[in-house]
Amino acid sequence: MRLRTSLTFTAAALCLAVGNAFAATPSAPAGFGPLPPQNPATAADGTATMHGDSASSDTTPYPGPGTGPISWSRTALASACPTVVIGSDRMPVALCTTIFGRTPTVHLLDPSTGADLASLALPKGSLFGGVYAYLDNTDALVVVDGDDNLLRIGHHRSAGGGWTLAVDQSTSLAGAIPSGDNIVGLSAGWDGRIWFATAGGVIGTADTRTGVVRTISTGEGVENSISTVPGHTAVATDHALYLLGEAPDGTPQIQWRAPYDRGPGRKPGQLSWGTGATPSFFGPGDGTGYVTITDNAAPHENLLVWKVSSGPTPVCSTPVLTQSPESGTEDAVIASGHSVFVTDTYGYPYPALPSGAPASVPSSASFDGGLSRVDLDADGNGCHLAWNSDVRSAALPRLSLADGRIYTLSVSGPTGLVGSDTFASYSYAVLDPATGAELSSTPIGLGLLYNPLQMTGTTAPDGTLYQGTETGVLRITRG
Template sequence: MFWRPRRAVAIAAVALTATLTFTTGSATAAFGSLPPANPHLGPLGTATMHGDAESSDATPFAGPGTGDVDSDFRELAAACPTILQGADGMPQALCTEIIDRAPKVFLLDPRTAQPVASLDLAKGSLLGGVYAYLDNADRMVTVDGSGDLLRIGHRRDGEDWTLEIESRTSLGQAVTGHCGGGDCDAVSSVMADFAGRVWFATDNAAAGYLDPATGIARSIVLGPGEQVANSISTAPDGVAIATTHALYLVDVDASGAPSVRWRQPYDRGPARKPGQLSWGTGATPTFFGPGSGTEYLAITDNAVPRENLLVFDTATGGPVCSVPAVDGTENSPIGAGSSLFVASTYGYPYPAVPEGAGPSEPAGADFTGGMVRIDVTGAGCRTVWTSNAKSAAVPRLSVADGKIYTVTRRTLLPTGSVGLTDTFRYTVIDAATGRTEQEKLIGGTAIHNTLQMVGTIAPDGTLYQGTMSGLFRIAPR
């Protein structure tokens, strides 16, 4: 992850292919092709929070660049961690309203990012929205507070746009049957696999899928006492799920039941760290690789004093390498070709942490920031560069222009501690060298706090970046 949409309450109420190539030869040569496009999702790069089913956090589209940009902020009175865009070019944002803590979908005008339609979703035990994706009909797929799987479509009627729930399917016993029913568990993440099944993981580490053809949902419990606090990822190889104790690769067995192909425990450390929202990995699993685009699977652990970047062989679960990366992170690694990029969130000053997250050790720390690039080689892994950039958002890599796009946080206090006078800056980093090439002031108040949310780059080079009270639209001038 990165920032978790289902926790918006606590913090805010506080068709392309795997061999996609580009004309920008240097970037393509450096980072290779993107993971395979899932035929059941919308466009590669904009259909999921992390860009694709494999959660690469890479995009085929060039970003706003290092020249002049226009930055416009849209106040929505809601935290907006999930901003997606379908093949029709209409951005869609899944947000959580600050006042009533309920999820809300906004359909945006791509020219201005002003809402043209909105839809309130049910509030429930989820305390807000969960992860969502766009299917191949540009419909948002998510689970609301009722626990039902929704497909939300949009259409134009004259000059007006509307959002509507086109289908609703109960996940019922598959979500709560293992713990006695009722509201004993809730879906934390959903994603389509490459056969069209809709997979889900729950807070209490149940994992399963809904078969759209039959409407039947099936599930298993991954590990008693474990929890899932990040989104899930899918690839032709299976479904990757990180719990607070281990990384799993899950698939469907010969009988059609969900089954674990392999499990790899990791060092979860003695406690949650400051700048993290749960005790365990802060990472959504990232499929990546220089060949098929999914031969490796990566997460970070929660070791002390420094967290390790862990890379596994997707087919077998065998360890490829473990490399000290950052002090701590709540963000998913970027993965492209043989390269991984990890940004530190250690000490990030979230306004609050989720209920049940537990105390951090130490109780507090300054936001140190920093980013690292680590490459997989024939001999294991090596650190290519480190940067002191204080990323306040989940970075996004463009393989079209070889740049990493993020928002950095800069303090004006002489002590270096964060405060109310902090500023937020649109930042461009050269992925080959780690050099910061551009920083532009875009905000300086609490409503501009990007809270480690992820940005989405549209095909026209526009960057949509969520904040705790709305979103930025950043576009080349």
């Protein structure tokens, strides 16, 4: 994830949830937080990126719909929507991939109803070029199209009083991208430049004011997004985690490289061979002292945690999701304060895989699901498993620092390739981060209309939760 989100033709969506009474950022419940520092180039933390913020913490400063009665509706878009972001005007913007044609398409949604107000199709490129995007500090969506143009897409009132989406700025990156390569990860730097990474392992920065692009090459594949905090950018390749800074002219500079156990092959329930996680910065203090990913070790993967200031030796490597015989994840983690939460996607049935994905090892597996929480030791130089949970999360969960709950969609019933589209049942679920227990569960629906495909959700300041599914976006509010 990371959530890195999923698949070849569908791509995950977002959620949003909150209460109108919370205009200011609430304080975090004991044991979690703080939020990462606010990136000056993005919309507000919690609603700026697929993973909430440029640090990819997968936390939100807003309370979710809670454990009481809920109301929900579905916006049918014939697309999977991996990214839903919300700016200062409270307008949800979704980046989706159409089921037929696999075309990345931007949608502007009505915050009152979830209705589709305007859409803009983009040139088609790689799957993950149509997945990762962020909302900048002017409420414009920053995304790369299939022609390697770095775009800022704004939403504007039309002459007739409706809405329109338009490309407000375009910066070509084509000259910096090798032929046949494509941009995967995208994140806002703290100095106005934009960081990107390609599937072929090129890492670069782009200055959209001057058009200057600077790159280096790792020679290793990248299949997830990237994360930024002041002074540091984290990129996970299929072999190692890289921590980078930049020279005065913007050229990326490797601060350290940490290899990890990539395992014997791509696991069932994953989209590529290697980590399934976008790197996440977290920690007590200012929320940037540590960085974490999962590896791909067998039979159980490990959570790896490094001190940003003293990598590349990890402070801990802890087996997770050990309640099942085997484990793996295609999701980013939730990382906040002293705690990291990992979701098991081992065996999760995706309708399709990215082009060139190797055969899985083993060739198939059932989906058991589950979550683990790992805590840093008191001295900050190690970590330990706090709990395992059997909740079968079908989405990448999100932790609310306002109400101290984890929000997700869970799945019950058959989840084979046929079952995922017909008989599996999906529910809105609220978990206790202290124990992993399910606090409440509300049935939503059956089959592909409601399958969230391990996509994440975002919590908006108006109390609404937007969750992407295989075919559209769910809008969940307090009942």
